[in-house]
Amino acid sequence: MATQTEINNISYRIRAAAIVGTDKNPKGVPALLADLMVAQAKHETGNFTSRAFLQDNNAFGYSFVPGGYWQLGPGLIADNGKPVARYATIEDSTAEIVDWIYRRISEGKFPANLNDITTPDQYAQLLKGAGYYGDTLQNYLEGLRRWFVLNTGSDALLILGLALALYAARKQLKKLLGAKKL
Secondary structure, three states, rough: OHHHHHHHHHHHHHOOOOOOOOOOOOOOOHHHHHHHHHHHHHHOOOOOHHHHHHHOOOOOOEEOOOOOOEEEEEEEEEOOOOEEEEEOOOHHHHHHHHHHHHHHHHHHOOOHHHHHHOOOHHHHHHHOOOOOOOOOHHHHHHHHHHHHOOOOHHHHHHHHHHHHHHHHHHHHHHHHHOHHHH
Protein backbone atom coordinates (compact mmCIF):
# COMPACT_ATOMS: atom_id res chain seq x y z
CA MET A 1 0.00 0.00 0.00
CA ALA A 2 1.44 3.34 -1.06
CA THR A 3 1.69 6.18 1.42
CA GLN A 4 -0.13 9.44 0.77
CA THR A 5 3.23 11.07 0.00
CA GLU A 6 3.97 8.39 -2.64
CA ILE A 7 0.49 8.81 -4.14
CA ASN A 8 1.00 12.58 -4.26
CA ASN A 9 4.41 12.15 -5.94
CA ILE A 10 2.93 9.86 -8.59
CA SER A 11 0.09 12.34 -9.16
CA TYR A 12 2.56 15.21 -9.57
CA ARG A 13 4.67 13.19 -12.00
CA ILE A 14 1.63 12.45 -14.17
CA ARG A 15 0.44 16.06 -14.01
CA ALA A 16 3.87 17.45 -14.88
CA ALA A 17 4.41 14.99 -17.74
CA ALA A 18 1.00 15.88 -19.20
CA ILE A 19 1.68 19.61 -19.02
CA VAL A 20 5.20 19.29 -20.46
CA GLY A 21 3.97 17.21 -23.40
CA THR A 22 5.82 14.87 -25.71
CA ASP A 23 8.27 14.88 -28.60
CA LYS A 24 5.30 14.81 -30.98
CA ASN A 25 3.09 17.21 -28.98
CA PRO A 26 5.39 19.58 -27.06
CA LYS A 27 2.54 21.91 -26.09
CA GLY A 28 1.25 19.26 -23.70
CA VAL A 29 -2.14 19.83 -22.13
CA PRO A 30 -3.55 22.63 -19.97
CA ALA A 31 -3.22 22.26 -16.19
CA LEU A 32 -6.96 21.57 -15.73
CA LEU A 33 -6.87 18.71 -18.24
CA ALA A 34 -3.72 17.39 -16.52
CA ASP A 35 -5.70 17.32 -13.26
CA LEU A 36 -8.45 15.37 -15.02
CA MET A 37 -5.81 12.97 -16.35
CA VAL A 38 -4.57 12.37 -12.80
CA ALA A 39 -8.16 11.50 -11.80
CA GLN A 40 -8.33 9.20 -14.82
CA ALA A 41 -5.10 7.45 -13.78
CA LYS A 42 -6.33 7.05 -10.20
CA HIS A 43 -9.61 5.59 -11.45
CA GLU A 44 -7.91 3.24 -13.94
CA THR A 45 -5.40 1.97 -11.36
CA GLY A 46 -7.40 2.01 -8.13
CA ASN A 47 -5.33 4.90 -6.78
CA PHE A 48 -2.09 3.45 -8.16
CA THR A 49 -2.55 -0.03 -6.66
CA SER A 50 -3.35 -2.16 -9.74
CA ARG A 51 -0.95 -4.85 -10.91
CA ALA A 52 -0.75 -3.18 -14.33
CA PHE A 53 0.45 0.02 -12.67
CA LEU A 54 2.84 -1.64 -10.21
CA GLN A 55 4.34 -4.13 -12.67
CA ASP A 56 4.08 -2.32 -16.00
CA ASN A 57 4.06 1.44 -15.13
CA ASN A 58 0.69 1.56 -16.92
CA ALA A 59 -1.14 4.48 -15.31
CA PHE A 60 -4.10 4.59 -17.70
CA GLY A 61 -5.06 1.00 -18.45
CA TYR A 62 -3.85 1.47 -22.01
CA SER A 63 -3.78 -1.70 -24.11
CA PHE A 64 -0.66 -3.01 -25.82
CA VAL A 65 -0.35 -1.96 -29.46
CA PRO A 66 2.44 -3.64 -31.48
CA GLY A 67 4.96 -0.98 -32.49
CA GLY A 68 3.62 1.56 -29.98
CA TYR A 69 6.06 4.46 -29.70
CA TRP A 70 6.05 4.72 -25.90
CA GLN A 71 5.50 1.05 -25.12
CA LEU A 72 8.18 -1.49 -24.22
CA GLY A 73 5.90 -4.40 -25.12
CA PRO A 74 2.97 -6.32 -23.72
CA GLY A 75 2.36 -6.41 -20.00
CA LEU A 76 -0.01 -8.52 -17.98
CA ILE A 77 -3.35 -9.70 -19.35
CA ALA A 78 -6.25 -7.38 -18.49
CA ASP A 79 -9.83 -8.30 -17.60
CA ASN A 80 -10.78 -8.00 -21.27
CA GLY A 81 -8.31 -10.77 -22.17
CA LYS A 82 -5.89 -8.40 -23.92
CA PRO A 83 -2.43 -7.44 -22.70
CA VAL A 84 -1.92 -3.99 -21.28
CA ALA A 85 1.02 -1.93 -22.46
CA ARG A 86 4.26 -2.01 -20.47
CA TYR A 87 6.16 1.27 -20.04
CA ALA A 88 9.64 2.22 -18.85
CA THR A 89 8.23 5.05 -16.73
CA ILE A 90 5.01 6.60 -15.55
CA GLU A 91 5.93 9.60 -17.68
CA ASP A 92 5.97 7.39 -20.81
CA SER A 93 2.52 6.07 -19.91
CA THR A 94 1.33 9.67 -19.57
CA ALA A 95 2.95 10.65 -22.88
CA GLU A 96 0.97 7.85 -24.55
CA ILE A 97 -2.29 9.44 -23.40
CA VAL A 98 -1.20 12.96 -24.34
CA ASP A 99 -0.43 11.73 -27.87
CA TRP A 100 -3.73 9.78 -27.92
CA ILE A 101 -5.61 13.00 -27.07
CA TYR A 102 -3.87 14.88 -29.89
CA ARG A 103 -4.80 12.10 -32.34
CA ARG A 104 -8.42 12.49 -31.23
CA ILE A 105 -8.20 16.24 -31.93
CA SER A 106 -7.05 15.49 -35.50
CA GLU A 107 -10.01 13.10 -35.87
CA GLY A 108 -12.46 15.73 -34.60
CA LYS A 109 -13.34 13.70 -31.48
CA PHE A 110 -11.78 16.16 -29.02
CA PRO A 111 -12.00 19.97 -29.11
CA ALA A 112 -9.13 21.71 -30.88
CA ASN A 113 -8.74 23.98 -27.86
CA LEU A 114 -8.01 21.67 -24.92
CA ASN A 115 -8.80 24.56 -22.54
CA ASP A 116 -12.45 23.86 -23.42
CA ILE A 117 -12.32 20.62 -21.39
CA THR A 118 -13.23 21.82 -17.92
CA THR A 119 -15.21 19.16 -16.04
CA PRO A 120 -15.03 15.44 -15.24
CA ASP A 121 -18.42 15.05 -16.97
CA GLN A 122 -17.13 16.54 -20.20
CA TYR A 123 -13.88 14.57 -20.11
CA ALA A 124 -15.65 11.25 -19.42
CA GLN A 125 -18.02 11.90 -22.34
CA LEU A 126 -15.15 12.76 -24.68
CA LEU A 127 -13.21 9.64 -23.68
CA LYS A 128 -16.31 7.46 -24.15
CA GLY A 129 -17.13 9.04 -27.52
CA ALA A 130 -13.59 8.41 -28.71
CA GLY A 131 -13.75 4.75 -27.67
CA TYR A 132 -11.23 4.97 -24.83
CA TYR A 133 -13.16 2.76 -22.41
CA GLY A 134 -15.90 0.13 -22.55
CA ASP A 135 -17.31 0.79 -19.08
CA THR A 136 -20.59 2.66 -18.67
CA LEU A 137 -20.36 6.43 -18.86
CA GLN A 138 -21.93 6.71 -15.39
CA ASN A 139 -19.42 4.39 -13.71
CA TYR A 140 -16.43 6.02 -15.40
CA LEU A 141 -17.73 9.47 -14.54
CA GLU A 142 -18.19 8.49 -10.90
CA GLY A 143 -14.57 7.31 -10.88
CA LEU A 144 -13.32 10.60 -12.32
CA ARG A 145 -15.42 12.62 -9.88
CA ARG A 146 -14.14 10.55 -6.96
CA TRP A 147 -10.49 11.29 -7.71
CA PHE A 148 -10.66 14.72 -9.35
CA VAL A 149 -8.80 17.41 -7.42
CA LEU A 150 -8.42 20.85 -8.91
CA ASN A 151 -4.89 22.13 -8.26
CA THR A 152 -5.63 25.85 -8.27
CA GLY A 153 -2.82 28.04 -7.08
CA SER A 154 -0.44 25.12 -6.94
CA ASP A 155 2.60 26.58 -8.67
CA ALA A 156 4.86 25.05 -6.02
CA LEU A 157 3.32 21.64 -6.64
CA LEU A 158 3.72 22.06 -10.39
CA ILE A 159 7.37 22.95 -9.92
CA LEU A 160 7.83 19.91 -7.68
CA GLY A 161 6.12 17.74 -10.30
CA LEU A 162 8.31 19.14 -13.08
CA ALA A 163 11.39 18.58 -10.97
CA LEU A 164 10.38 14.97 -10.35
CA ALA A 165 9.70 14.46 -14.05
CA LEU A 166 13.06 15.95 -14.99
CA TYR A 167 14.80 13.83 -12.38
CA ALA A 168 13.17 10.68 -13.81
CA ALA A 169 14.10 11.70 -17.36
CA ARG A 170 17.70 12.42 -16.32
CA LYS A 171 17.91 9.06 -14.58
CA GLN A 172 16.58 7.30 -17.68
CA LEU A 173 19.03 9.18 -19.92
CA LYS A 174 21.96 8.24 -17.67
CA LYS A 175 20.86 4.62 -17.84
CA LEU A 176 20.61 4.73 -21.64
CA LEU A 177 23.93 6.48 -22.12
CA GLY A 178 25.76 4.71 -19.33
CA ALA A 179 26.91 8.12 -18.08
CA LYS A 180 28.13 8.58 -14.55
CA LYS A 181 27.41 12.32 -14.51
CA LEU A 182 25.13 14.54 -16.52
